[in-house]
Amino acid sequence: MAKESGSSKIEMLEISNEAMAEAQSSKIEMLEINNEAMAEAQSSKTVTMKPAEAEESKTETQKITDEESKNVPIAATEEESKKLSITKVEESKNAATATTEGEKEEAKVSLKTLDGVTFEVEAWIAKEMETVQAYIDDTSADTSAAIAIPLHNVAGRELARMVEYCKEHRRASVSAGNLKEFEERFAAALNLYEMKDLIIAANYLNTKKLLESLSRCIAKAIKNKSVEFVRDYFGVTNDYTTEEEAQYRETNAWAFRNVDEDSRN
Amino acid sequence: MTNSNRRDWNELSYEILVTILMFLNVGDIAAASMVNKIWNKACHDPSLWHTLDLSIRSSYFLPKKGDFTKVAVDMAMKLWVSLESITLTSVVSRHDIFPTILEYCKKITEMKFSCGYIFDVKHSEAMAKCTPNLKVLSIRVIVATMTALCCVLTSLEHLEDRGTVVVGIRDIQNHLPPSSVGKLIYCEEGKCLRCKNGCDTTPIRQPYGPLRIYGGRMRLTLSNINLSEYAFLVQHHQPSH
Numbered sequence: 136m137a138k139e140s141g142s143s144k145i146e147m148l149e150i151s152n153e154a155m156a157e158a159q160s161s162k163i164e165m166l167e168i169n170n171e172a173m174a175e176a177q178s179s180k181t182v183t184m185k186p187a188e189a190e191e192s193k194t195e196t197q198k199i200t201d202e203e204s205k206n207v208p209i210a211a212t213e214e215e216s217k218k219l220s221i222t223k224v225e226e227s228k229n230a231a232t233a234t235t236e237g238e239k240e241e242a243k244v245s246l247k248t249l250d251g252v253t254f255e256v257e258a259w260i261a262k263e264m265e266t267v268q269a270y271i272d273d274t275s276a277d278t279s280a281a282i283a284i285p286l287h288n289v290a291g292r293e294l295a296r297m298v299e300y301c302k303e304h305r306r307a308s309v310s311a312g313n314l315k316e317f318e319e320r321f322a323a324a325l326n327l328y329e330m331k332d333l334i335i336a337a338n339y340l341n342t343k344k345l346l347e348s349l350s351r352c353i354a355k356a357i358k359n360k361s362v363e364f365v366r367d368y369f370g371v372t373n374d375y376t377t378e379e380e381a382q383y384r385e386t387n388a389w390a391f392r393n394v395d396e397d398s399r400n
Numbered sequence: 401m402t403n404s405n406r407r408d409w410n411e412l413s414y415e416i417l418v419t420i421l422m423f424l425n426v427g428d429i430a431a432a433s434m435v436n437k438i439w440n441k442a443c444h445d446p447s448l449w450h451t452l453d454l455s456i457r458s459s460y461f462l463p464k465k466g467d468f469t470k471v472a473v474d475m476a477m478k479l480w481v482s483l484e485s486i487t488l489t490s491v492v493s494r495h496d497i498f499p500t501i502l503e504y505c506k507k508i509t510e511m512k513f514s515c516g517y518i519f520d521v522k523h524s525e526a527m528a529k530c531t532p533n534l535k536v537l538s539i540r541v542i543v544a545t546m547t548a549l550c551c552v553l554t555s556l557e558h559l560e561d562r563g564t565v566v567v568g569i570r571d572i573q574n575h576l577p578p579s580s581v582g583k584l585i586y587c588e589e590g591k592c593l594r595c596k597n598g599c600d601t602t603p604i605r606q607p608y609g610p611l612r613i614y615g616g617r618m619r620l621t622l623s624n625i626n627l628s629e630y631a632f633l634v635q636h637h638q639p640s641h
Contacts, residue, residue: 338416346419354423362434374436383440387430 244271245283252291253283260301265341286340293336296329300345322352327368417442473497477504485510502530509558510536524548528555535559 244261246254261267270284286294300321307317325333330349337346357365366373375383421429421442433443477483483505488497501508508531513519519539524547527534534556539549553559 334416335413338413338419346416350416350419351423353420354428357432358424358428360428360431362431365432365435369435371435371439375434380434383434387434 246294247283247285248289248291248294249287250291252294254291254294254298256298260298263301263342263344264297265343267340288339289336290332293333296333297337297340297342297345300348301342304344318348318352322349414438414442418445418447421445421448470500474500474504477501481505482507484508487511488513498526498530506533509533511538513537513539519544519548521545521548521551524551524555527552532556533558 244256244258244267246256246261246267248254261271267284267286303317303321304314307313322330330353334346334349334353337349357368360368365371373380417439421432424432429443429448433440477500481504484507486501486505486508488511511527511531511534513523513527527537528551532555535558537552537556537559539552
């Protein structure tokens, strides 16, 4: 029992800017779970799951119960109350922008990342991630609402950035100028290491708009640059022999007329 | 984008690499193909070559043979926005090309005009209107009317000294204002290479068909280096007949 509680997963009910900031700094605090929501979830599991899954359902229920009891004192504090207030504001905003017309609970999709963080995102955001949407389409609506979808190759930090991108992209797409400004600001905030991890995650989840935006940004960085610059920029190993490289360079000499002088070092 | 925490991108997948390369033009893809063998393989992916971005090139030559419709010419010109030099041959309708150039190719500064046998006022007016930035102009026709030539020389303000080449026109000095004569290259003494080759009937030297001799003497010009280079390429692009 002690080990189980130690390895228990952390769930996040709502993603807000503050929550994402906390996620990026690896500090995640539990938000109170609504009794009614839990009851309905339990009821749903009881009705739809097979016997084997029923056992898992019990285990999860116990975990949730334990965590709830722990959080009751914390929820009483003033700080926690403030966060709940922020959550409500964020929730109302999301409701305004949600594309689905179903119940609020059905408009949420749970995603569990590689490092054990569970995100609940709006259905339209999940739809942007075509890999996730394909998974949802392959399962029944009832079970997908109850179980978090596992994302084995995506870390919480990347998923938080992807969700942020989808939300801001929708806001900014009202005008082309705002959209371009947003994409430049979004990319400028990333270092090369973060850029690589994010583009890999976007490719895995098939989030086309983000994948194209990041690819364009990277392509822009290496345009008119020398071969040596590109190798150094990406930390890529050169596996050509000296003879091979000389031959290719001669064949493609026409391509180096536009190379920036300062990248020839 | 900062380079801090930069890390090895060797693990970047092939398909992501292809997605990035799709935003590069031909020259950058050729350079990227030399980064390493994985990049080289990605640069050969067929999806990269469905569309060619040829904007890195500054001059193109259209073949002499073959009929081009106006739609085809418009399509080509729309793609070659950064085109700087063009040779017009008779396969392109001599009137359709100029509005197209005006609309799509505003960077053209060099032109060789070889449409048919006559350079008249219609052509000079079209040039003055649609290609006002010309610096070098080569008129290689049998007959160029004096009015047309005068119009071109006075209207194209950017023509360089000795930047206009004319073949087959007589008594130039007597008909042009002095300020325009300096922009011309022409030959009166029949000693230049072109004059000596004027009577040569070798097909490769006669891209526009036989030249007629007026009054037993032909007035030809020497081209400058750039135009000679273009002429060389044109001759080699044309099939023998």
